Amino acid sequence: MEEAASGGAIAGIAGFLAWFFGNIAMSFYNFVYALTHPASWLDWSNAEAVMRFVYYGASAEFFFVVLTAFLVLTALGLWRSGAMWAMVRGLEWFHNGIGRIAAWAGLIMVLQQVVIIMVQRIFARPDIGFGFGVPVSFDVSWWSEELKLYNAIVVCLCLAYTFVQGGHVRVDLVYAPVSYRAKKIIDMTGSIIFMMPMAVLMWLYSWYFMWRHLITPKPSASEGFDRLLMKARALRWNVETIGFSPNGFSAYFLFKILIVLMCAFIFLQAVTFFWRSLLELREGPESEGKYHDHDRIEAGEEAYDHAEF
Known part of the structure; x- marks a missing residue:
């Protein structure tokens, strides 16, 4: 019995390893095929191409393409640290740029709220319109509910930016008193064990959640590729435009798109x-904060260098 159990466990492990490395190997082919056949998944005038995009966006094939790219780029960075620093600087520049632009939504939200109050209390108008030629006019309740969108923009698009700036609230139980090397190991472990799996899990849920509010028949994560291709015969765009109130904000599908972008960021x-x-661990304490683009702060305020897990 024990020999049979151990043999079954070994066979299971061997099967998993074969599946894992087989998908790693196939990811190179899948990546090249996707690049050389863009019409098969980017031609959205074709219903089957839309369904391929929906399916592969949260598929095991896409996961292994991303995983393989991460492993290859990490190996390249270990060989050429300059290349890894370039990738770090590029991605941090990207997140800083997106976050700094999205942060202006907070100011727009405040200004719009002031206008709404003035229109309601001073001018006693039921709607707000603006524009030239063909003005855009919506009920005041529409503009009031739209304020949620600005808040969602700040939250979803500034999360990664805030992380780069070290602005997230953190609970420090062991991080501060440990050595520099231990801190870097904790940071690397936290990225691999907590941040990446959490982002992947949220992506898997939010991807189909978004598409169920954009097309019909509604796709499901439990459906296979062939089943979704069959649904493509009846596919049509059905973008969600239903508000919580009769005259309320009617573009709630934008919130679903923001959730997906947040997961990616x-x-x-x-x-x-x-x-x-990893680079700061290899290069020592003198490299801490290297190429870090911190926001300018007022005198007496200090930005955090790193998040703590």
Whole structure:
């Protein structure tokens, strides 16, 4: 009995390893095929191409393409640290740029709220319109509910930016008193064990959640590729335009898109933080904060250098 159990366990492990490395090997082919056949998944005038995009966006094939790219780029960075620093700087520049632009949504939200109050209390108008020629006019309740979108933009698009700037609230139980080397190992472990899996899990849920509010028949994560291709025969765009109130904000599908973007940015920042921590571990304390683009702050305020897990 024990020999049979141990033999079954060994066979299971061997099967898993064969599946894992087989998918790693196939990811090179899948990546090249996707690049050389863009019409098969980017020609959205074709219903089957849309369904391929929906399926592969949260598929095991796409996961292994991303994983393989991460492994290859990490290996390249270990060989040429300059290349890894370039990737870190590029990704941090990207997140800083997106975050700094998205942060302006907070100001727009405040200004729009002031206008809404003035229109309601001073001018006693039921709607707000603007534009030239063909003005855009919506009920005041539409503009009031739209304020949620600005808040969502700040939250979803500034998460990675805030992480780069070290602005997230953190609970430090062991991080501060440990050595520099231990801190970098904790940072790398946190990126691999917590940030990346969490981002992947959120992506898997939010991807189909988004598409169920964009097309019909509604796709499901439990459906296979062939089943989704069969649904493509009846596919049509059905973008969600239903508000919570009769005259309320009617573009809630934008929130679903923002959730997907947030997951992608969190994953990219996890990769970036792992690479930065690895480089700082290899190069020593003098490299801490190297090429870090901190926001300018007022006198007496200090930005955090790193997040702590």
